[in-house]
Amino acid sequence: MPVASFRTRRQVVAALSALGAAGALAALPRPARAQSGYPVRPVRLIVGYSAGGAVDAVARSVGQALSASLGQPFVVENKPGAGTNIAVKATIDAPADGYTLMVTANALAANMALYQPAPFDAERDLVAVSLIGRVPVVIAANVGTPYAGIRDLIAAAKAQPRGIAFASPGNGSTPHMAVEFFERAAGIELQHVPYRGGAQALTEVIGGQLPLIAVNALEVQPHVKSGKLKVLAVLSPQRSAVFPDVPTIAESGFPGFEASVWYGVVAPAATPMPLVERLHAEVQKALQTPAVRERMAQVGGEVLPGPRDAFVQLIRSERARYDKLVKEAQIKPD
Numbered sequence: 506m507p508v509a510s511f512r513t514r515r516q517v518v519a520a521l522s523a524l525g526a527a528g529a530l531a532a533l534p535r536p537a538r539a540q541s542g543y544p545v546r547p548v549r550l551i552v553g554y555s556a557g558g559a560v561d562a563v564a565r566s567v568g569q570a571l572s573a574s575l576g577q578p579f580v581v582e583n584k585p586g587a588g589t590n591i592a593v594k595a596t597i598d599a600p601a602d603g604y605t606l607m608v609t610a611n612a613l614a615a616n617m618a619l620y621q622p623a624p625f626d627a628e629r630d631l632v633a634v635s636l637i638g639r640v641p642v643v644i645a646a647n648v649g650t651p652y653a654g655i656r657d658l659i660a661a662a663k664a665q666p667r668g669i670a671f672a673s674p675g676n677g678s679t680p681h682m683a684v685e686f687f688e689r690a691a692g693i694e695l696q697h698v699p700y701r702g703g704a705q706a707l708t709e710v711i712g713g714q715l716p717l718i719a720v721n722a723l724e725v726q727p728h729v730k731s732g733k734l735k736v737l738a739v740l741s742p743q744r745s746a747v748f749p750d751v752p753t754i755a756e757s758g759f760p761g762f763e764a765s766v767w768y769g770v771v772a773p774a775a776t777p778m779p780l781v782e783r784l785h786a787e788v789q790k791a792l793q794t795p796a797v798r799e800r801m802a803q804v805g806g807e808v809l810p811g812p813r814d815a816f817v818q819l820i821r822s823e824r825a826r827y828d829k830l831v832k833e834a835q836i837k838p839d
Contacts, residue, residue, distance in 0.1 A: 543603055543780060544577040551582050551596050551607040553589030559640055559723040559804045563768050564608035566800035567637060570791035581608075588616055588677065588838055590624050597630045601775035603784065606634065610768050611679045614823035618831040619677045619838045627771075627820055632781055634770040635788035636816040640806030641741030641765050642683040643748070644671070645725045645734045650716045655738035655757045658717070662693035670696040671717035672706035677838040680719035682827065683740050683764030685834050687754070690762050699839065710734065721766050722747045722805025740764040747805035767809070767823075769816050785813045 550568045554560045561583060568579035584592040589612040599605035613631075617623045625631075644655065652658045662669050673681035676699045688695060698715055700706035703724045710718040711733045718725070718734070726747050728734040736751045742763050744753055754762045770788055772781060791797050792808040801808050830836070 543783070544575055546604065547578040547580050548603070549582050549599075549605045550579050551584055551592050551605065553584055553586075553592030553607070553609065553612065555585045556581075556583050559721055559766070559806075560608060560610050560768060562723070562800060562804055563637060566797050567608065567770075567788065567791050570794050570797050571787055574787055574790060579606075588612055588619065590616055590620065593625055593631075596771065597625060597773060599773055601773040601777075603772065603776060603780045605773065606784070607631075607771050608637070608768060609771055610766055611682075611823065611827075613769075613771070614820050615677065615679070615682060615827040615831075616838075617824055618828040619836065627824070628817075630774050631771040632774050632776055633813060633816040633820060634772050634781055635785045635813060636809050636811060636819065637768040637770065637788065637792065638801045638806050638808040639741065639765040639767040640721050640723065640801075640804050641739045641745050641753075642680050642719055643722050643725055643736050643740065643745070643751075643805075644684065644687070644717060644719055644738045645710070645729065645736045646717050647710050647713055647715075648733060648735055649713060650735075652716075652737055654752070655754065658737055659691050659693055662691075662695060666694045667696050669717065670698050670715050671719055672698050672700055672710050672715045673719050674703040674706055675699045675701060675839045677831075677836055679764075679766050680721065682830060682836070684719045685830055685836070686764050687740060687759075687762070689833075690759050701839065707734075723803075726805060743807070745805045746802045746807070766806075767819065769819075782813070 550564050552561050552564045564581050568581055571579045584595055592607060596605060596607040613627055617627065646652050671684060681697060684695065703720050706718055707728060709715050711728060722745050725734060729736055736748050738754050738757060739745050739748060739751050740754050742753060742755055789810050792810045798808055
């Protein structure tokens, strides 16, 4: 075989190989190629609540851990309003490139039932990245009330249906819904008095205008320490690190009952799945850091590491649970 012919064939094979590689590279989705160096700029962590609350505190703690791990700032952006729907819409409308995430809570599932027509579909418009943890809702009372524990409250409520009032941060808030779930489990009826936020509700109960309040553990903790309020029950499966001496609702005769505030990370629906899986792995790493675990304990909760599918299933089951409750109780958002 002539040398020139051999060289020609080799050149042809090399050219064809190069063309094939170029074609394969061109066929790759642009986001998949771009994510190899992710992140190359700051990442937004949208929060649908004001700064200083439990969700904000958890988001900042997780964001700091992600910043340390990935080498770019994860910047919390507070977008309160419309029961977190403003923040959800901002997340849905953002580019699906991994640079906009949202730290969300129960409202993500509840709002699809509370607001009609539903302002979004979480399973269609967002992708679940990772569950972070949960904080229990607590039922607390003014120290002047005669209730030593939740059993006393149940007995009194059965003796006077709708005669005992409780305050909450608002209609359709997670604490409000938690007590609605509890009323059905205990066979009692309380009188709901909604406020615009937990701070005003706490002021009224501390002042004795109302006997009870439903709120998350973080908000009630300083007032329990100061002796102005007492916790009657923790509505979670495990005792709270903040109130270790207070029995859970399961220990008080309602096994299997839970009404916690849960937190998780979501992203726009079209975010490439390899990037979603990477972010899930990074959040899981963050949940193992002492700083995040300590921050969750400080707000009265616990981290919940686990597979991404567990968060997907939680959103789905919570949506069905809230939908049933909203219809039965005819709950309207503020």
